[in-house]
Amino acid sequence: MEFILAKYNYWIYIAIMMIGFYAMIASNNLIKKIIGMNIFQTAVFLFYISIGKVDGGTAPIIWDKAVRYDNPLPHVLILTAIVVSVSTTAVAFAIIAGIYKKFGTIEEDKIIELKKKDAEEAAEKS
Amino acid sequence: MIDLFLLLLLALTALAAVHVRDLLASGIMLSAYSLLMALVWVNLNAVDVAFTEASVGAGITTVLLIAALSRTRRREEAPRGYGRLLAALIVVLTGAVLVYGTVDMPAYGDPHAPAYTHVVPRYIEKSDEETGVINMVTALLASYRGYDTLGETTVIFTAGASLVLLLRRKKKEDDE
Amino acid sequence: MVAENIIRRVVTRIMVPFIQLYALYVIVHGDSGPGGGFQGGVILGASIILYTIIFGRRAARKRLPVLAGDIFSSVGVLIYAGVGIACLFFGGNYLQYNVLPFHSPHLAGHMGIFFIEIGVGVTVAAVMASIYFEMSNVDRGKQEADED
Numbered sequence: 550m551e552f553i554l555a556k557y558n559y560w561i562y563i564a565i566m567m568i569g570f571y572a573m574i575a576s577n578n579l580i581k582k583i584i585g586m587n588i589f590q591t592a593v594f595l596f597y598i599s600i601g602k603v604d605g606g607t608a609p610i611i612w613d614k615a616v617r618y619d620n621p622l623p624h625v626l627i628l629t630a631i632v633v634s635v636s637t638t639a640v641a642f643a644i645i646a647g648i649y650k651k652f653g654t655i656e657e658d659k660i661i662e663l664k665k666k667d668a669e670e671a672a673e674k675s
Numbered sequence: 676m677i678d679l680f681l682l683l684l685l686a687l688t689a690l691a692a693v694h695v696r697d698l699l700a701s702g703i704m705l706s707a708y709s710l711l712m713a714l715v716w717v718n719l720n721a722v723d724v725a726f727t728e729a730s731v732g733a734g735i736t737t738v739l740l741i742a743a744l745s746r747t748r749r750r751e752e753a754p755r756g757y758g759r760l761l762a763a764l765i766v767v768l769t770g771a772v773l774v775y776g777t778v779d780m781p782a783y784g785d786p787h788a789p790a791y792t793h794v795v796p797r798y799i800e801k802s803d804e805e806t807g808v809i810n811m812v813t814a815l816l817a818s819y820r821g822y823d824t825l826g827e828t829t830v831i832f833t834a835g836a837s838l839v840l841l842l843r844r845k846k847k848e849d850d851e
Numbered sequence: 852m853v854a855e856n857i858i859r860r861v862v863t864r865i866m867v868p869f870i871q872l873y874a875l876y877v878i879v880h881g882d883s884g885p886g887g888g889f890q891g892g893v894i895l896g897a898s899i900i901l902y903t904i905i906f907g908r909r910a911a912r913k914r915l916p917v918l919a920g921d922i923f924s925s926v927g928v929l930i931y932a933g934v935g936i937a938c939l940f941f942g943g944n945y946l947q948y949n950v951l952p953f954h955s956p957h958l959a960g961h962m963g964i965f966f967i968e969i970g971v972g973v974t975v976a977a978v979m980a981s982i983y984f985e986m987s988n989v990d991r992g993k994q995e996a997d998e999d
Contacts, residue, residue: 555783556780559774559780560774561686562682563774565686566770566773567766567767567769568686568693569689572693574762574766575758575766576693577752580740580751581693581698581701581751584693584698584740585693587705587732588692588705591712591728591732592689594728598719599719600788600790601719601721602720603788603791604784604786605786608721608722609720610722610809610812610884610885611802611809611810617786618799618811619721620791621798621799622790622794622795622798623721624723624724624812625812625815625816625820627721628812628816629823629826629827631727631728632731632827632889635735635834636830636831636834637834639982639986642742642743643838643986646743646746649747649748650746654748656752658755658756723885723887726885726886726890727889727890727893730890730894730897731893734893735893735900735982738904738983739982743986745987745989746989806960806964808882808883808961808964809882810881810882810886810887813882817882817887817888817963817964818960818963822946825932828927828931828970828971828975831974831975832924832925834978834982835978835982838982838985838986839921839981
């Protein structure tokens with residue numbers, strides 16, 4: 550029972566990560582894949598920050614009533630990671646807008662069929 | 676108790692965002708997910724990260740998603756094929772491997788964990804004398820690890836530049 | 852059409868200056884509480900996005916021209932890297948703030964962090980606004996693309 554109490558929140562974080570991972574690999578729609586990527590990324594950040602928490606620690610801002618501070622180093626790394634995540638999402642949406650303009654659809658299997666048809670027509674012409 | 680309640684609500688919101696096929700509703704669920712994530716981080720005493728996630732996740736990502744939806748279709752089509760069973764199998768296997776990996780990890784909140792005893796005591800004790808800044812996260816970001824923050828700013832600048840290159844169209848001149 | 856929109860316009864016109872003032876507060880007070888350059892920059896960018904959503908792209912483009920958005924996103928990175936190079940000129944390593952010519956090395960450390968946060972805030976705000984402008988630039992047939 551102590552084992553479960555010590556580790557249960559890691560397991561919930563892994564469950565959220567797997568929900569995002571499933572959306573990334575199982576859906577055909579490109580925007581749903583990006584939504585899944587976002588869920589996966591934020592769950593990984595949650596996992597990382599939970600490593601930094603210590604029992605009885607307060608926020609890492611210097612305060613005279615504090616006995617122990619939380620670990621500030623994961624916060625720093627995750628701040629940079631959140632920034633990189635939003636940049637990646639923005640560029641991904643721009644590429645998806647370009648794909649829709651060219652192919653007329655954003656479902657992945659239809660795009661693969663259209664590309665095969667284009668490749669066959671180009672091979673016939675040349 | 677409150678963190679267990681928040682985490683279960685978080686998992687439910689993530690599940691709803693993935694399951695719904697109207698992408699606008701999915702985007703709004705993603706925004707609610709970001710807000711709940713910010714609350715979970717405040718509960719874990721990570722105030723700077725919660726501030727960033729609330730402003731970036733619940734603000735910018737939602738607006739970008741709605742703008743992207745205005746350029747493409749709003750509804751997702753019905754799922755086809757048997758790829759989803761294979762995907763579910765892979766996901767369950769990966770989850771099982773990760774859970775097996777957490778067996779070795781130190782207990783949650785352990786003050787003798789290696790993450791807390793290697794290089795962090797120096798940062799916690801000396802950051803006030805060496806930099807004079809009382810927010811340890813800002814002291815680490817801007818002073819001890821300032822080079823990483825330069826890289827982060829360059830990443831944002833590159834994202835802005837790539838969007839301009841991908842999507843900007845010039846006004847068509849009449850005499851071209 | 853203006854009568855429908857009037858509540859949104861009036862409320863936005865009142866709110867946007869306060870949002871921008873709060874963003875400036877968050878950037879400058881990054882070292883004594885939660886906040887910092889990145890968070891304040893995102894709030895500033897969000898205020899520009901709010902103005903664009905309510906008042907339309909043309910009115911927002913009059914207030915923030917394309918060239919200004921591009922220049923501001925580069926100037927922030929330039930400020931950041933420039934502080935590092937200025938530290939090289941005064942004899943220290945790259946981004947070693949305590950050699951900058953202020954009253955004392957302690958004050959020089961604070962001022963170095965201050966300029967860096969301003970640089971990050973400016974870049975992030977300009978890039979967030981520019982990303983939204985580019986993404987919402989939808990060509991609907993007769994409607995013109997972005998007019999400078």
